[in-house]
Amino acid sequence: xxxxxxxxxxxxxxxxxxxxxxxxxxxVNPAEVTxxxxxxxxxxxxxxxxxxxxxxxxxxxxxxxxxxxxxxAEAAIxxxxxxxxxxxxxxxxxHMRLAYQPLTRRWRLQVSPTPIGNSGIVLGQMxxxxxxxxxxxxRISRWRIADSSEVDPDATHNIDFRFRLDVSQLPRPxxxxxxxxxxWIILAVRNQRLVFDHPR
Numbered sequence: 001x002x003x004x005x006x007x008x009x010x011x012x013x014x015x016x017x018x019x020x021x022x023x024x025x026x027x028v029n030p031a032e033v034t035x036x037x038x039x040x041x042x043x044x045x046x047x048x049x050x051x052x053x054x055x056x057x058x059x060x061x062x063x064x065x066x067x068x069x070x071x072x073a074e075a076a077i078x079x080x081x082x083x084x085x086x087x088x089x090x091x092x093x094x095h096m097r098l099a100y101q102p103l104t105r106r107w108r109l110q111v112s113p114t115p116i117g118n119s120g121i122v123l124g125q126m127x128x129x130x131x132x133x134x135x136x137x138x139r140i141s142r143w144r145i146a147d148s149s150e151v152d153p154d155a156t157h158n159i160d161f162r163f164r165l166d167v168s169q170l171p172r173p174x175x176x177x178x179x180x181x182x183x184w185i186i187l188a189v190r191n192q193r194l195v196f197d198h199p200r
């Protein structure tokens with residue numbers, strides 16, 4: 001518990017510090033994990049979540065110009081250990097690339113377990129409206145985050161879930177203007193005791 005608690009405290013202090021410097025930081029683009037549940041199945045440990053947020057105007061303007069936006073979801077499972085640091089037993093990432101295609105006036109969403117580039121497994125889907133595409137970004141359904149064997153059913157675990165807009169993958173000119181700017185920050189975090197729901 002010490003390791004994760006220590007990092008959580010440090011993160012909270014940083015939020016407080018930046019909040020003191022920029023009072024509106026937490027109010028510019030509020031994002032919230034409204035649903036989070038985990039299942040243990042024959043396929044593995046599956047996570048489903050819903051994240052609510054509105055796209056800032058600067059992000060919408062960039063998308064309208066054909067600049068893709070990158071979102072990242074991260075899930076980590078920790079096993080409680082009273083005698084030592086909590087042990088991270090599983091970690092998974094989900095990368096999402098959302099882009100508007102002006103010629104067809106359609107939206108394309110790509111999803112991959114690794115940063116989306118020229119290689120790796122990438123799943124793609126097309127949408128007619130921004131609302132439909134954004135809803136697909138905000139809803140994660142039965143995402144496999146670990147093997148069942150990695151999570152001891154007799155031990156106590158916690159899960160850390162994080163969702164964010166990844167400005168580090170933007171084109172260089174946008175990165176320079178976006179890093180550290182509150183209007184480019186979309187971040188939702190939830191930590192909770194791991195309790196498995198019945199498979200759906």
